[in-house]
Amino acid sequence: MSTRLTALSQNIVQFARFLRLQGFTVGIEEETMILQSLQHFDYTSHESFFLLLKMIICRSKSNLNDFDELFRQYWKQLDKLLDAKRKEGTKKKKPPTPKAQFAALNAWLKGRPNKETEETASYSVKESLSQKDFSAVPDNEVAELMKCIRSLSRRLAAKANRRYELSNKTDLPDLRQTLRKNLRRGGELIDIMHRRPKRNRVKLLMLCDVSKSMELYSSFLLQFMYAFQQVYQRMETFIFSTSLQRITPMLKQKHFGEALELLSTANEGWNSGTRIGESLNTFVNEYSHKLIDSKTIVIILSDGWDTGNIELLKQSMHHIHYRSKKVIWLNPLAGYTAYRPEVAGMKAAMPFIDVFAGVYNIESLRRLSKWI
Amino acid sequence: MPSNNLQLSDIQSMLQQQGYITDKSVAMSVFLSLQLNKPLLIEGPAGVGKTEIAKVMANALQTDLIRLQCYEGLDATHALYEWNYQRQLLHLKMTEHDTHTIDEKERTIFSEPFLMKRPLLQAISQPKKPVLLIDEVDRSDEEFESFLLEVLSDWQITIPEIGTIKATHIPQVILTGNRTRELSEALRRRCLYLYIDYPDFEKEWLIVKNKVPGIDAILSEQITRFMQELRKMKLEKTPGLAETLDWAMALSALHIEHLDKTIIEQTLGVVLKEWQDTRQVQVSLGELLEKTGIIAKIET
Known part of the structure; x- marks a missing residue:
């Protein structure tokens, strides 16, 4: 039992699964990358090991902010668990865990994923919402509001202009401008000008x-x-x-x-x-x-x-x-x-x-x- | 393959040699990006040396730096290739009376000499593995971003008239962004991520001393302290490391040995680029100077 937990590759996979519970998007690809790069790497230094994981797993600034704490939590809890195993053998008693996060972690390490909270490739805003001032603000109406505003803004943009303007995109050729531009070359059409409908930008x-x-x-x-x-x-x-x-x-x-x-x-x-x-x-x-x-x-x-x-x-x-x-x-x-x-x-x-x-x-x- | 036996310490000394002062997380990202051959996405405020990393890497690896500057409206033709339409036309004009068949003519004008390579195509057809810098990727449109995804994963470009061009070497890619727009999850997943923030006092001081060699020790410390305080204010445009260096160079060129109020007022334009900011700093200059300990030093 303890060999399963001490094997490095197993632990990396477990850690990735733990992070996934916390809203990180860590896939198989990242796990492979970690193991690959560990092959050519001296991972006995705790700090470099930590940095390596951090750099591969984090994909945004909020990830970076959360990572340190989660890393500490996981490996600390793992150490505890290993100690407990050595001492108590097969006795299955939960170590006391004051925080809910630890409960999730424990469920993890013991192989009972909490299905309701598991997310594989989506981002959870629950953590970042726990900021002090606006913690009570829900985002329940945002989607509906956006829909409403979208139709509003469509009305704003819909008033199309009948004029055209020069454009760099190779879309509609502008015959008049093309002829004018190329007159000085004896009417040979060397440069082609383009145009697009002018938009009213409110x-x-x-x-x-x-x-x-x-x-x-x-x-x-x-x-x-x-x-x-x-x-x-x-x-x-x-x-x-x-x-x-x-x-x-x-x-x-x-x-x-x-x-x-x-x-x-x-x-x-x-x-x-x-x-x-x-x-x-x-x-x-x-x-x-x-x-x-x-x-x-x-x-x-x-x-x-x-x-x-x-x-x-x-x-x-x-x-x-x-x-x-x-x-x-x-x-x-x-x-x-x-x-x-x-x-x-x-x-x-x-x-x-x-x-x-x-x-x-x-x-x-x-x-x-x-x-x- | 030189990248396989690279060590983390090598990277650090490599960056150091090029005069790039850095911390462990930057070195680790560069190391991993070389080791795994993955693009590196660097985000952070303006002027903290994001673009510099690419330049330093190209220098250290002794290879070319190919730069694609992104802007709103950048599209595939500007990033990949374009047919040199004028040249094709002139060529046809000149060979008007030749006896070549239309087929032959077509084949000539749709061949390599008439192709204008843009940065992405250039990057994959180099004889030596280059560093490709895609600068300010968040400024480009979302369409371009998804197009970029395709290139970054396949490393081949199809030109209908010629065929598919496969990469001779997969370039070392650095993408930078200012967080003006959120990049898509898909692009993020293809890259390693690095966030560079404003440097702390120690690091900034070291950089100033390193980059402006002849600078007075007291002046460099004062400048750094002042900049650190300045960043704590709520400004429209917080000055970055680049501004610190500009300022240090300017003051050093003026042979100034320590900061005082008039000098700061006269040279504030090097650091602040918005008039609201300038006014705000002028108002609270006394307070700032006190915080940085400049006033006290002059009086004693």
Whole structure:
């Protein structure tokens, strides 16, 4: 029994299976690679052995982060088990394991894989979701939101242009340009020019309020921002409370969990007060010349509760409205029938808004599509 | 096969000889990538020396470095091969009055001399095993990525007019990325993965001293400390190792022996490339200098 566990190749395979339980994608290929490279390798040094395994198995940064701990856990537990075997012979008693992870590990080493949690080639977001701030945010609606936004963005992109533009791809030949270009060579067609239909590129810009008063909708907002950024390429996202921050790159992560993890470390302004005026002013001064033009639709998500400078809010809104194609203000409170935009901030911003609507769940988002 | 009897320590000294200061995980990745003949995918922030690894490897292996710079819209024709259309046309024009049959003419103009080899085709038709650097692969489109997968696994390219060209040697491939886009799982699985982060103080200092030979000891330490502090700030573009070296070289060329406020203010443009960042650092410069201990040193 103990020979089975001490053989190196067996252990590598066991370790790979253990990692698979933890959401790693370790296949037979990796196992073969490890064993192959161990052939020409002095693996008596613990450190090099560890590095070798790490470099072959890890496939992404999050893998690298988790690996050290899992490696330590596994081999430590293995040592323990071997000791127990030597001492107690065939006595099958579980060593006390305080953590659930150890339970899984034990099930492993004793050859009872837990079928429900086994995944071979997919990634699990469960671990990365356990970050402190956003641990409660589910990604249950992301798929549905993305579907909804996809149809929205299709409408945005569908307004095809009848003009053509020059293109580097060898697709449609452009006869007129080709003739013109080659006239100076006596009309011999040496260079062929190409063209493609010009596209109307509507750009989107989202400014989202993440202050205390919006807390109730935070889970929806996060999913909304994430889904939108995933679907729509030409888009920039900012969040603001007392100050402004650009979060576009963080939302571009492939997994919702990773995006949350990045977000929670990046901003300390969640759930603080609101200074819409100042935040929008920062935006106008620092980003607007780059990000807003007459093809840009600006979406602002806020309830309009402002503790800052109202005059500044007015000026900034005026500027944004003047330079953009359209300003859409989405207010979660506007869903209530009795709602009137009476808050000072909201009142000040009202004249510069093209579309004012309530968005607080998927259903309301569907209704939004007729405005864009 | 030189790679079979390579040792890990060889790799480390090999990188060291080329002036590349590194740690064990980098050496291990390079070692494994050579040993298993697998592509190596390197990710990390800008300016930490990802591309440099490929250059150093090519130097150390005494072979050519072939570079494919990826960008949005890069397609197969730019990466593989293209027919030299102009040359074909001129050739036909010149041989208009020859008595060759159409068949013969066709065979001539669709032959090697009329083929323009792009990096991927170049890489597989070298007489000696080259290092192929596919730089910033995350900038290319997803279509190109899946096309790349095909080449990376088969190592052969089919040109309809000529036939299939098989690799003479399988190149040593290095892919780099900035994590601007998630790469597909399939591509990741074909590669070994390495993440290079900003260096810590010790490592960065060593690199500065190594790469800028004539630099003053105090200055190099101050520069490194300052950069380490700078990276802790929330900047639009965090400066990398490349910026540190640029700065060190600039200050060294100016014969400056230690940092002070005016010098930093005057040369900040070497390190920071966004005006928001510059402004932010200028505002908190005093605090930064205190943290790095520069002010205290000048006063005493």
